[in-house]
Each structure stands twice: as C-alpha cells, then as structure tokens.
Amino acid sequence: TNGVITIDPGFKNTGSCESAITFLDGEKGILRYRGYSIEELAEKADFLEVAYLLIFGHLPTKEQNDKFHDDIKAQSIVDEDIKKIIEAFPKSAHPMGVISSLTSALTAFNPSSVNVNSEEDMYKSVVKILGKFPVLVAWTYRRKVGLPLDYGDNSLGYVENILKMMFSQPNACYVQSEILINALDKLLILHADHEQNCSTSTVRVVGSSHAGLFASISAGISALWGPLHGGANQAVLEMLESIKLDGGDTKKYMLKAKDKNDPFRLMGFGHRVYKNFDPRARIIKKAADEVLGNLGIQDPILDIAKGLEKEALEDSYFVDRKLYPNVDFYSGIIYRGMGIPTDMFTVMFALGRLPGWIAQWREMRLKKEPIGRPRQIYIGETERKFVPVENR
Ligand code: SDX
Numbered sequence: 001t002n003g004v005i006t007i008d009p010g011f012k013n014t015g016s017c018e019s020a021i022t023f024l025d026g027e028k029g030i031l032r033y034r035g036y037s038i039e040e041l042a043e044k045a046d047f048l049e050v051a052y053l054l055i056f057g058h059l060p061t062k063e064q065n066d067k068f069h070d071d072i073k074a075q076s077i078v079d080e081d082i083k084k085i086i087e088a089f090p091k092s093a094h095p096m097g098v099i100s101s102l103t104s105a106l107t108a109f110n111p112s113s114v115n116v117n118s119e120e121d122m123y124k125s126v127v128k129i130l131g132k133f134p135v136l137v138a139w140t141y142r143r144k145v146g147l148p149l150d151y152g153d154n155s156l157g158y159v160e161n162i163l164k165m166m167f168s169q170p171n172a173c174y175v176q177s178e179i180l181i182n183a184l185d186k187l188l189i190l191h192a193d194h195e196q197n198c199s200t201s202t203v204r205v206v207g208s209s210h211a212g213l214f215a216s217i218s219a220g221i222s223a224l225w226g227p228l229h230g231g232a233n234q235a236v237l238e239m240l241e242s243i244k245l246d247g248g249d250t251k252k253y254m255l256k257a258k259d260k261n262d263p264f265r266l267m268g269f270g271h272r273v274y275k276n277f278d279p280r281a282r283i284i285k286k287a288a289d290e291v292l293g294n295l296g297i298q299d300p301i302l303d304i305a306k307g308l309e310k311e312a313l314e315d316s317y318f319v320d321r322k323l324y325p326n327v328d329f330y331s332g333i334i335y336r337g338m339g340i341p342t343d344m345f346t347v348m349f350a351l352g353r354l355p356g357w358i359a360q361w362r363e364m365r366l367k368k369e370p371i372g373r374p375r376q377i378y379i380g381e382t383e384r385k386f387v388p389v390e391n392r
Contacts, residue, residue: 002377012272015196017204017369021054021359022195026273031280033193034058042283047188048072048130048158051355054193055126055362068127073154075131076161079109082136086143095140095347096231100221102136107214114213116365125213126358133217134158137351138165141344159185162351167339180338183291187331190280191349193356195273199223199230203357204364205372213361220357221350227267230353232328233345236268237336240301243308248300250308258317268329269312270321280327288330291337305333 001007008014023032031038034053041050045059052060052068060068085105089098106129114125139149142165152165160181168174194200202223207216224230243253257266271278292302309325312318328349335345 005375005377007377010272011201016201016372017196017364017367019195019360019363020057021363022193022356024195024273026271026275029274029277029279029282031194038190038279039283042186042189045189046157046159047185047192047352050189050192051130051358054355054359069158071123071127072131072158075128076135076152076154078132078135078139082106083139083149086139086149089143091144091146095144095341095344096221096225096350098140098143099136099347099350100218100225102140103133103214103218103221106132106136107212107218110212110214112212116362122362126362129214129217129358130354133354134162134351135165137347138162140347141166141340144341144344157181159188177295179291179294183287183334183338186287187284187334187348188352190284190327191331191352191356193353193359196360197229198226199353200357200360203361204369207361207364208369208372210365210371213358216361217354217357220353224350224353225346230328230346230349232267232326233332233335233349234342236305236329236332237301237342237345239267240304240308240332241342243304244301248304248307250304250311253308254311254315258315266308266312266318266323268325268332269318270323271326274324274326275322277322277324278326281325281330284327284330284334285325288333288337291334295337297337299336301336302333305329 021034023035024030033041033050034057036045036053036059041053045053048069049060049065052065082102082105085102086098089101110125110128115121135152138152142149148170150165150168152161154161156164156176160176163176163180163184164174196204199220203216203220206219207213211219227235239253243250246252253264253266256262256264257269291297292299309329312323312325318324331349332342332345335348336342340348
C-alpha cells in the first residue's frame, strides 16, 4: 500500500460488488442460488428452472417456466452463415477457441448493448443466447469429431436436446439415456453460478464498459479457459492420463504435488473459497458413481482417479491444507464417462456457467455499476530524457 492504494493480488481480500445472486460460505461449504441450497436445486429443479431463478431472481411459475422453454426453443436456430465460420476452423482448433469465436460472431448479430431497463429487451437477449449457445456447443463438438451438424429436435427437453445434437449418429436412430440426461442436467446446475469467480468477474468488468451481453460472455469464455479455473477439469484428465502413462503410480504424483520445488499441482484439488469441502463435489461425486456404475464403464483412468481421491483424503499435507477434490475433479470423470473429448470439458463448463454470467451481467447493469477501472502503485523508472538511437 502507498497509504492511498492497497494492492490485493488475485483480489483475494477485495469485494468487487454487492450481489443478491449467489451466496457462498467457504468455511461451512454452503452454496445457495438466490437463497435456495445447491443440494435442493440439484435434486428438485432442472437446469432451465435454475437459469430462470439466477437471472430473474425467483423460481418461475408453471406458466413462466413453459413460456421460457418455448421462447428458448424458438431461438434454437443459428444463422446458416455461422456454419461457414465453423467450417473455416481446422479440426485441430481448440474447442474453447472455437466457441469463444462463435459467441463473438453472434455479437455481430447483437452488437448493441441491450437496453437493460426494458425487461422485454433483456428477456429477449436471455432466451436468444440460451437458445443458441447449446447449438454452438454441439456444433463445436460435431466439427471436432468430424460428424455432420445436427439441428436438434424441439420436441425434446433442453438438456435432452443438447445430448442429441452432440451424440446422434447420421446412420442410426438416437437412443436417449435417462442417466446421462439427469447427470448432465445436474452437472450444468452445479456449474451455473459461483459468485465473483475469475470468469464471472471478467464478464462484469467487460460489461461495465457497456459492451454487449454476447461480447461480455465471449470474454468470460476466454477467462474460463485457463487451467487454474474452468480449464481444471481438462487438466484433471490430462494429469490422470500422464499418471496412467507413468504406470499409474499415484504415490509419485502425490509426492510431486507436495514438493515445494516442483511446480506440479494436483489438478482438481483445492479451492480459493471453499477451505473445507466444495458442496458441489459431494453432489457430483454421487452422480459420477451413478454414471460410471450404471453405464458399466471400465476405465483405468477412472480407477486412477478413485485411487488419487482416496490417497489425498488420507494424506495429512492435503488434509491440513484442506485440499479436497473440487467440482472439476468429478466433472472431468463424468464427461469422460460420457465419451466427451477432454478438450471439450471446459466448453461444457461454459454451457453450465452461462446463466450465472447472464445473471451477474444483468445485475451489474441494472445497478448501473461504474466502469471497472482499478488503479495501481507505480514502481517503474523515474523520469528520464529520450536519447536518439545513434547515441544509444
Ligand atoms: C474452479 O473461484 C471459483 O469459484 C472457481 C470455481 C467456479 O465454480 O468458478 O469453483 C471453479 O476454478 C475450481 C478450482 C479449479 N482449479 C484447480 O483444480 C487447479 C488446482 N487448484 C489449485 O491451483 C488451487 O487450489 C486454486 C487455484 C484452486 C486455489 O488456489 P489458492 O486459494 O490461491 O491456494 P493457494 O495457492 O493459496 O495454496 C494454499 C496451499 C499452498 O501450499 P503452502 O504454500 O501453504 O505450503 O495449498 C497448496 C499451495 O501450494 N495447494 C496445492 C494445490 N492447491 C493449493 N498443492 C497441491 N495441489 C493443489 N491443487
């Protein structure tokens, strides 16, 4: 501090706003969306109901819920020109780069910053992005695996339709799996919002310049890409893969994670806020056991994950530092069990976090928050005179 400005690296002790959307208690492992516990919502609500709750502040009535579903379905056609953008990407392009670009492309159709004071305009933008984003996610996946794009089926539920758009086969009729529908619905609910995490703070700061909702969401996707944040679920699987290639020796990686001279961290463990346990991890662990148990998946990667989880929970270094498995540890396992490629995991995280980003963006604009523009403490050179290049 210089007496006027205090530096707070990572904003660990800085509150950026007042918000009525999500409540976390890191000590007690509490997570509530608009006052409802994550445990109740994950068990009793579906993803679009939770999206409505986060964005508009209350659970929808039956009529509001039905209208919300219908209005989103009415927005689930993406302009055919967007296909040209997708086809322009080499198959090797990282899906997070693709989905971020596609979301920016949608900005071209929605350049202006929506009139947040008009409930109707805001509602239209919300159903538009909730209708189109899953299509972009599915098309990003189809492009990566070389399958023709699937336009979905509006007679299906929201999450059911996402699975169909992703996993239907052009030469076979698609059979839905209730287990996968429920697991994905729960995963998306658990990821829907998490107060001022890195990507949500990004959406708020970008939106504070009155950039449009789609542009702000695209910025949030880029922030989520980082391996310390949303990219952690992909990093978990890459870590498990390397442990498997290394003979499955989890003890060696536990030692690496504790070695102060080794930058290696156990991906999927620890959390900035939850200093005891991540309540989402408890819920998602159950879903992971169901998906893997019911789908009869035998996968050495998942056996290594279970072994790592057991060892970390019994290791004093981890227990003393409250480094427990977080939501990303288990979501990576479920997505692998669902056959989703590792570099698509963070795209699935973005799909879940979308309602939270929208809700936080809307709250920031409705409260007319000022543009995000922090100060600094200057530690560079004092004034010096320019020297022409021939004299340097
Ligand atoms: C998400 O913010 C959110 O809400 C994020 C998120 C959301 O929903 O949006 O919850 C999603 O991003 C979950 C976190 C996903 N990230 C990972 O799984 C990556 C691995 N985790 C670590 O990088 C780390 O735990 C963080 C980044 C998550 C949290 O870091 P902190 O709070 O800054 O912890 P720290 O660096 O202060 O570490 C405290 C101690 C240190 O040891 P000591 O110096 O005290 O001896 O714990 C150690 C760290 O070295 N430590 C780890 C570790 N995480 C912390 N040691 C080994 N492996 C780890 N994963």
